[in-house]
Amino acid sequence: MTWRRYVEISGHSNTPPAQMYALAEALFAYADELVGHAVQGYVAEQERTMSAAQRHRESLLSALTGAVAPSRRTVVDLAHTAGWPLPDSVQAVALTPARRPAHSGTPLPPGQHVLGDDEGLHPYWILPDPKREDLLALEQVAKGRRVAVGPPVPPHEAGLSLRSARQLLDLAERGLVAGAPVLQCADHLPKLLLTRDDTIVHALVERHLTPLQGLTARQRERCVETLTAWLQHRGSPLEMAQALHIHPQTVRYRLRQIAKQFGPALHDPDLRFELEIALRAHKMLNGGQDRPPAAQRRR
Known part of the structure; x- marks a missing residue:
């Protein structure tokens, strides 16, 4: 529109073509500069907006995953600011x-x-x-x-x-x-x-399975499997024998040996509960898989 107006004026004033060409170049250069500034402004605004959105989202994530749980009100406010539907x-x-x-x-x-x-x-x-x-x-x-x-x-x-x-x-x-x-x-x-706290788990295992420390690896394995079966089957020799694939008389012999090692702890409900936890933790920390009963291999 501006250039068209200049052409109309030049037609009435008999402006030389050379001057018109110079004017056109200046006009188009000015228009290009305006467009360039507009593009730069748009890009800058987009970056500013995206940067703000990213900061809001990072603040939300930091609150959600922090060591201390935020209040519900805090999360509501941060989610609203970040544009995250709660x-x-x-x-x-x-x-x-x-x-x-x-x-x-x-x-x-x-x-x-x-x-x-x-x-x-x-x-x-x-x-x-x-x-x-x-x-x-x-x-x-x-x-x-x-x-x-x-x-x-x-x-x-x-x-x-x-x-x-x-x-x-x-x-x-x-x-x-x-x-x-x-x-x-x-x-x-x-x-x-x-496994929420490895230190506590290891302390529990060490405390309740201390009587097994003086045994050989083979003896410890037998004692652990017998104690586990005893807790699971409420001390029934017949059920324990079936679970361990050994003779009931062998079960009774093992129980007498265990009674000598653990003493009165086997008759205390609270200690039996802790002992079962210690046995399960011991099993998990040593591979987590059931081993074939030693007695089954001996049959």
Whole structure:
């Protein structure tokens, strides 16, 4: 429009063509400069907006996965600021690191508004209101990575779910938990409870299995399997014999030896409870798998 007006004026004033060409060049150069500044302003605003959105999302993730659970009000406010629709519940997913960088095409799990960090040393996702089919699809989405799914919790307790998922993933990596590539905390609650604090577990085992320290490895194995059977079958020699594949008389002999080693502790309900926990922890920490009964091999 501006250039058209200049042409009309020049027609009435007999402006030389050379001057018109110079004017046109100046006009177009000015227009190009204006467009350039407009583009720069748009890009800067986009970067500012994206940077603010990223900061809000990082603040939300930091609160959700921190060592101290935030208040529900805090999560509501942070979720609103970050534009994250607050779900009724979340489940945390811990994963082994990807074999290739996440930016090379690793897909996010199914569902919308998934939070997480897939590029760090300890990748994780926060799934809002996951459906059963979403969890079943994790194996395909993870593409060969080991996955542990935490229990469902309210959003402000997402950190608890994530810590449980990471604990289960660690047990799987140590060979203490076996199963499918996608592990559910709900399927391994006793082991999670027993390994919540390794120091306490080892102290419990050491305290209650001290009478076995003077025995040979073979004798300890027999004593552990006999004690376990005794607790599981309420001291019934016949049921223990069937479980251990030995003669009832052999069971009675072993029980007499155990009674000499453990004394009155076997008759205290509280101590028997702690002893069973110690036996289960001992079994798990030494491979987690049932060994064939020694007596069965002797038959």
